[in-house]
Amino acid sequence: MAAKETLFLCLNCKHEYTGMFDPDHIQERTCPECRSNSVRKAPPRKAGASK
Numbered sequence: 001m002a003a004k005e006t007l008f009l010c011l012n013c014k015h016e017y018t019g020m021f022d023p024d025h026i027q028e029r030t031c032p033e034c035r036s037n038s039v040r041k042a043p044p045r046k047a048g049a050s051k
């Protein structure tokens, strides 16, 4: 299984960044901006969303 490039969102400082997500090797992620570990995969963006 290859790692996929995935968009991540820091819940602490709202920084978005792209990183590699490997489902076979889940690891704790740290925000490169604020060093918080409150990083989640960003929700997929819907085309035509009003908000």
Ligand SMILES: [Zn+2]
Pocket: 010, 011, 012, 013, 014, 015, 031, 032, 033, 034, 035, 036
């Ligand atoms: Zn952050």
